[in-house]
Amino acid sequence: MRLALLGCGTVGSEVVRLLHEQAADLAARIGAPLEIAGIAVRRLGRDRGDLPVDPTLFTTDALGLIKRDDVDVVVEVVGGIEPARGWLVEALRAGKSVVTANKALLAEDGAALHDAAAEGGGDLYYEASVAGAIPLLRPLRESLHGDRINRVTGIVNGTTNFILSAMDATGAGFAEALEEATELGYAEADPTADVEGFDAAAKAAILASLAFHTRVGAADVHREGITEVTAADVASAKAMGCTIKLLCIAARGADAAGRETVSVRVHPAMIPLGHPLASVGDAFNAVFVEAEAAGPLMFYGRGAGGAPTASAVLGDVVAVSRNRLAGVRSASESAYADLPVRPMGEALTRYHISLDVADRPGVLEAVAGVFARHDVSIATVRQGPAGGGAAGRGEDADLVIVTHVAPDAALAATVRELRGLDIVRSVASVLRVEGGL
Numbered sequence: 001m002r003l004a005l006l007g008c009g010t011v012g013s014e015v016v017r018l019l020h021e022q023a024a025d026l027a028a029r030i031g032a033p034l035e036i037a038g039i040a041v042r043r044l045g046r047d048r049g050d051l052p053v054d055p056t057l058f059t060t061d062a063l064g065l066i067k068r069d070d071v072d073v074v075v076e077v078v079g080g081i082e083p084a085r086g087w088l089v090e091a092l093r094a095g096k097s098v099v100t101a102n103k104a105l106l107a108e109d110g111a112a113l114h115d116a117a118a119e120g121g122g123d124l125y126y127e128a129s130v131a132g133a134i135p136l137l138r139p140l141r142e143s144l145h146g147d148r149i150n151r152v153t154g155i156v157n158g159t160t161n162f163i164l165s166a167m168d169a170t171g172a173g174f175a176e177a178l179e180e181a182t183e184l185g186y187a188e189a190d191p192t193a194d195v196e197g198f199d200a201a202a203k204a205a206i207l208a209s210l211a212f213h214t215r216v217g218a219a220d221v222h223r224e225g226i227t228e229v230t231a232a233d234v235a236s237a238k239a240m241g242c243t244i245k246l247l248c249i250a251a252r253g254a255d256a257a258g259r260e261t262v263s264v265r266v267h268p269a270m271i272p273l274g275h276p277l278a279s280v281g282d283a284f285n286a287v288f289v290e291a292e293a294a295g296p297l298m299f300y301g302r303g304a305g306g307a308p309t310a311s312a313v314l315g316d317v318v319a320v321s322r323n324r325l326a327g328v329r330s331a332s333e334s335a336y337a338d339l340p341v342r343p344m345g346e347a348l349t350r351y352h353i354s355l356d357v358a359d360r361p362g363v364l365e366a367v368a369g370v371f372a373r374h375d376v377s378i379a380t381v382r383q384g385p386a387g388g389g390a391a392g393r394g395e396d397a398d399l400v401i402v403t404h405v406a407p408d409a410a411l412a413a414t415v416r417e418l419r420g421l422d423i424v425r426s427v428a429s430v431l432r433v434e435g436g437l
């Protein structure tokens with residue numbers, strides 16, 4: 001099996017190292033030795049340390065490498081939309097098998113890749129694109145194909161989980177925690193993709209596509225990042241026995257006419273400390289899958305970093321290589337259900353709202369009236385002196401309201417109207433709540 005490696009950065013260099021260290025085992029598992037035909041990179045002169053590979057294999061001509069007749073499998077660990085899309089479509093149409101970790105591309109235009117794979121007859125595997133080392137996509141696309149998945153809830157971005165965990169545990173500032181995540185190789189080349197939720201949204205789209213047999217793209221996912229989560233939010237969550245996580249939630253539902261739909265969203269949310277996802281710290285990922293017959297399933301492990309991601313890449317390389325030797329290919333894309341994606345406004349969620357209000361008669365009634373007008377039911381109300389101390393500031397009060405489940409649009413309209421009341425000095429924080437509280 002001759003392999004073209006596109007990219008030799010955080011993930012690619014670990015793929016090279018593992019291919020070298022485990023050469024004999026991999027050959028035995030596949031039934032033929034795996035050889036690197038070439039490695040495409042951007043900078044030939046880059047110092048790659050003591051990478052165990054022949055330096056003459058490096059090239060900047062990725063397309064030329066892909067087109068070579070002696071290449072069977074193309075492994076793409078470059079990232080981004082172009083030129084990766086052009087390369088992979090070319091490889092797949094030519095009948096080569098492709099292994100990629102590129103969630104951005106799969107969420108942006110997975111259809112182009114699946115269509116090219118169907119045309120060329122090769123395999124398209126992408127286990128490393130979601131939740132790094134965790135075997136998750138294969139269970140969704142194979143093991144659970146006899147079941148019906150109703151909901152997928154997960155922490156699928158290591159960088160933001162690292163940052164939120166650090167903010168929660170040590171009180172570290174956002175910038176400091178992000179710098180450390182970048183040094184550890186968790187963050188994307190441009191960390192905006194992580195902290196603004198684009199990376200998690202891409203993964204959510206891939207998970208929803210597999211779980212619901214429906215093409216879901218990045219544009220279908222409601223996305224909010226963690227840049228607006230403050231130390232005060234983290235402290236407020238703590239005071240309520242909760243923690244804040246960036247969650248990806250993909251769920252089946254129904255529209256007003258009773259037709260089946262899916263909703264896919266990524267946003268920070270407060271979850272109680274007793275929730276299984278609350279204890280997922282550091283750059284770890286965890287994904288909860290709720291299936292009709294199987295019940296709840298939990299997948300947990302390292303979601304980012306060179307070696308964990310390379311483990312998933314190599315697992316795919318072994319699978320596609322075995323298929324090629326046997327002259328077969330895996331099942332193609334399953335998108336037959338083609339369910340409509342519901343807008344975020346219709347998603348059913350709960351809000352935790354902290355208000356700084358005037359402390360005088362009638363304020364609670366006025367605030368409760370806003371919730372009632374939008375048909376949002378209040379679950380709990382907690383009031384204390386503004387500033388938290390026993391005496392407080394005297395004229396203001398802190399009001400913390402947690403709602404029952406309501407459509408997101410009704411909750412958002414409630415917050416908009418609250419912001420316009422003169423008795424509301426400020427809306428200190430608005431966070432969605434998942435799990436019981």
Ligand code: NDP
Nearest residue numbers: 007008009010011041042043077078079101102304305309
């Ligand atoms: P890096 O930025 O560390 O590496 C990118 C590699 O691609 C480098 O070797 C770079 O070359 C090469 N490259 C960039 N542009 C070109 C080009 N135009 N032509 C040829 N080569 C090019 O990225 P990562 O290894 O972190 O990520 C790779 C992929 O894996 C991405 O899709 C990412 O989303 C995904 N991923 C990453 C994880 C992680 O933890 N890092 C986890 C899961 C998925 P050069 O070395 O010369 O700069």
Ligand code: HSE
Nearest residue numbers: 157158159186188304
């Ligand atoms: N930047 C990504 C993360 C890498 O932090 O999860 C893994 O996909």
